[in-house]
Amino acid sequence: QVQxxxxxxxxxKPSETLSLTCAVSGYSISSGYYWGWIRQPPxxxxxxxxxxxHSGTTYYNPSLKSRVTISVDTSKNQFSLKLSSVTAADTAVxxxxxxxxxxxxxxxxxxxxxxxxx
Amino acid sequence: xxxxxxxxxxxGSPGQSITISCxxxxxxxxxxxxxxxxxxxxxxxPKLMIYEVSxxxxxxxxxxSGSKSGNTASLTISxxxxxxxxxxxxxxxxxxxxxxxGGGTKLTVL
Numbered sequence: 001q002v003q004x005x006x007x008x009x010x011x012x013k014p015s016e017t018l019s020l021t022c023a024v025s026g027y028s029i030s031s032g033y034y035w036g037w038i039r040q041p042p043x044x045x046x047x048x049x050x051x052x053x054h055s056g057t058t059y060y061n062p063s064l065k066s067r068v069t070i071s072v073d074t075s076k077n078q079f080s081l082k083l084s085s086v087t088a089a090d091t092a093v094x095x096x097x098x099x100x101x102x103x104x105x106x107x108x109x110x111x112x113x114x115x116x117x118x
Numbered sequence: 119x120x121x122x123x124x125x126x127x128x129x130g131s132p133g134q135s136i137t138i139s140c141x142x143x144x145x146x147x148x149x150x151x152x153x154x155x156x157x158x159x160x161x162x163x164p165k166l167m168i169y170e171v172s173x174x175x176x177x178x179x180x181x182x183s184g185s186k187s188g189n190t191a192s193l194t195i196s197x198x199x200x201x202x203x204x205x206x207x208x209x210x211x212x213x214x215x216x217x218x219x220g221g222g223t224k225l226t227v228l
Contacts, residue, residue, distance in 0.1 A: 104166060
């Protein structure tokens with residue numbers, strides 16, 4: 001079955017760039033679907049960040065668009081998230097997920113907590 | 119883009135049915151059949167329960183059902199069980215080619 005696993009630093013300093021990678025197993029990214037990122041600040045709700053397809057077509061949350069870059073590496077079967085100029089408000093659990101019909105997310109990775117602090 | 123509107127909390131007794139609403143606009147919920155629902159237990163990743171308004175993924179209990187009327191989508195859970203106690207989120211595709219989530223609803227099984 002399809003599995004996703006996030007990886008990256010758990011602590012990022014303010015004004016720096018948050019970088020995460022999502023490794024996909026059990027399915028080839030090149031075969032289709034979009035692949036997305038969602039985040040959840042501690043004790044709060046879910047926020048869509050954006051998604052990408054195997055060819056590199058991307059769609060981003062307008063509120064984050066100026067700071068977000070999502071890229072895909074089909075040779076490694078993984079996709080990545082970069083969020084620049086982070087502040088404490090970007091502290092959250094970051095999830096990656098496969099996207100169906102560019103609208104629903106399944107399955108999800110286990111999530112990784114990223115804390116923005118000096 | 120504003121979040122979809124969900125009640126902050128709902129509750130029910132074991133065996134009862136409950137419904138969680140998710141209200142948006144014609145630009146999202148009302149304009150497309152791309153509404154989905156997620157269940158999230160504490161400390162766990164969300165789990166897809168309903169997609170495209172009323173479809174259940176393989177392995178999801180048929181006690182969960184979804185519907186939509188106008189700009190409001192609904193998730194109904196019948197025969198409530200203790201394990202259903204969790205947070206539930208709706209989401210929708212939007213006219214701007216984005217996705218928005220609801221604020222979440224905490225379900226308490228009494």
